[in-house]
Amino acid sequence: MGLIGEGLLEALRRLTTGDPEVWQITWLSLQVSATATLVSLLAGIPAGAALALSRFPGRAFLVSLVNTGMGLPPVVVGLFVTILLWRNGALGFLELLYTPAAMVIGQFVIAAPIVTGLTLAAVQQVPEGFRLQMLGLGASRLQMTWVLLKEARLPMLAAVMAGFGGVISEVGASMMLGGNIRGSTRVLTTATVLETGKGNFDVAIALSVILLLITFLVNWALSLIQQRRPG
Amino acid sequence: MIGASALARLAATLGVLLLLGASAIAQPSVVILSTTTSTQDSGLLDVLVPMFEKKTGLTVKTISVGTGQALALAARGEADVTLAHAPALERKYVAEGRMANRRLVMYNDFVLVGPADDPARIKGMPKALDAFKRIAESRSRFVSRGDKSGTHALELALWKQAGIEPKGAWYIESGQGMGQTLGIANDRRAYALTDRATVLAFQKRVDLPILVERDRPLLNIYSVMEVNPANGPRVNARGGKAFADFMLDPDTQAVIKAFGVDKYGQPLFVPVAGKKDEDL
Numbered sequence: 001m002g003l004i005g006e007g008l009l010e011a012l013r014r015l016t017t018g019d020p021e022v023w024q025i026t027w028l029s030l031q032v033s034a035t036a037t038l039v040s041l042l043a044g045i046p047a048g049a050a051l052a053l054s055r056f057p058g059r060a061f062l063v064s065l066v067n068t069g070m071g072l073p074p075v076v077v078g079l080f081v082t083i084l085l086w087r088n089g090a091l092g093f094l095e096l097l098y099t100p101a102a103m104v105i106g107q108f109v110i111a112a113p114i115v116t117g118l119t120l121a122a123v124q125q126v127p128e129g130f131r132l133q134m135l136g137l138g139a140s141r142l143q144m145t146w147v148l149l150k151e152a153r154l155p156m157l158a159a160v161m162a163g164f165g166g167v168i169s170e171v172g173a174s175m176m177l178g179g180n181i182r183g184s185t186r187v188l189t190t191a192t193v194l195e196t197g198k199g200n201f202d203v204a205i206a207l208s209v210i211l212l213l214i215t216f217l218v219n220w221a222l223s224l225i226q227q228r229r230p231g
Numbered sequence: 232m233i234g235a236s237a238l239a240r241l242a243a244t245l246g247v248l249l250l251l252g253a254s255a256i257a258q259p260s261v262v263i264l265s266t267t268t269s270t271q272d273s274g275l276l277d278v279l280v281p282m283f284e285k286k287t288g289l290t291v292k293t294i295s296v297g298t299g300q301a302l303a304l305a306a307r308g309e310a311d312v313t314l315a316h317a318p319a320l321e322r323k324y325v326a327e328g329r330m331a332n333r334r335l336v337m338y339n340d341f342v343l344v345g346p347a348d349d350p351a352r353i354k355g356m357p358k359a360l361d362a363f364k365r366i367a368e369s370r371s372r373f374v375s376r377g378d379k380s381g382t383h384a385l386e387l388a389l390w391k392q393a394g395i396e397p398k399g400a401w402y403i404e405s406g407q408g409m410g411q412t413l414g415i416a417n418d419r420r421a422y423a424l425t426d427r428a429t430v431l432a433f434q435k436r437v438d439l440p441i442l443v444e445r446d447r448p449l450l451n452i453y454s455v456m457e458v459n460p461a462n463g464p465r466v467n468a469r470g471g472k473a474f475a476d477f478m479l480d481p482d483t484q485a486v487i488k489a490f491g492v493d494k495y496g497q498p499l500f501v502p503v504a505g506k507k508d509e510d511l
Contacts, residue, residue: 086307086309087308087309087463087465087466088308088463088464092464092465095465097309098263098292098294179293179294180295181292181294182277182280182293184292194272196410196411197268197272197408197409197411198272198274198410198432199410199429199432199433199435199436201436
């Protein structure tokens, strides 16, 4: 108990004194995970909607792949993307390993299936009769999809929260792809692992509290949007 | 239709992202240092790396992993310079031509820690080898790193010299860093081999007194090695050599000598630039 109390005090101290390193680490965590979530939305929403609205051979297989992808272990993603990004790897010429961009790619691979899968479920739960009615009233397919996504707004925001929550909290991929380099790729989760390894448990707890706090704030903001009554 | 546009958008976004990232860092001014967790965990590199960057204008990316992985990455050309602490393994890499110009930087020492009631009765034994034998004979619990780190390499070498194959319920492999391993040893009332710096850092959290120390095989020697440019197409040999030279520079060695005194009341490393393994 004493240790957790010390950690909470340490968190408070670091936040109020404006420890520049803690702020930089927190800001980078937000930047990397927000970018990855955003790109996942750009890719996952159209992909999920397309999967929900189309019928083709092999669709069921593809849907199972997406659903499996929703639980991709971050370390596995980290390992495969690292091998791709190695200097001797297929994408080595880009020299991306150990940069924030590499972490964004890893987190994108983790979040995209989550967003795709939840979008798929959200769009599919809108009754089919509604879709047919819209098409019957002369809506184009694109217009219909847009209306459907708006109808599915609540579960869609859940997809955003799940995607962001999945990547801001992961450590395996960020550690391998970023390398936990001070001032460049150190984020809240990798810094927590490092401080635990150093035996600085109070600092580790402080970083964990900050991570929980910003995750809460982001989800709070998203929940406010989600629960807002139209009109 | 929607599927195709989604794919196009995904490709475009990823493309932009990759280009942004690549343009930001594709410079020969980056040196990748693969090193052991102990140099990072002790905080020494947090002092030395900014010094080097200021002096040379180069940027260092420190990848801190076990010594086994640090050397393996360098052998694949994924690093430019390596700071490690497993002399036998290092000499093997040098003999194979994958690493070059191995030079001693500093040393500290390993110690054998264990529960205060000392069930194997090893306290004060002068020879680590005898202590290892007694731990195995009494089947007292021992926590091994089990991760191909420099510490693990030394531990395995000691078991081998003692003619013991460590196996059984008493031998626990943590597969984790030194700090976590000490935590497990503390929890299970077990013995462990550790570098002195880590046990100093953890003295408030674990109740594991030092039982055996100051035996020649327990010397923990850190060396710097340059990566053979033939290991891979993008090895920054010049940057790697600059970092290796920096580690042996008199100014750097003076910083190493003073490091840790303010926090632990004693230095964590002894600088030994210019010496050979036999001199120690």
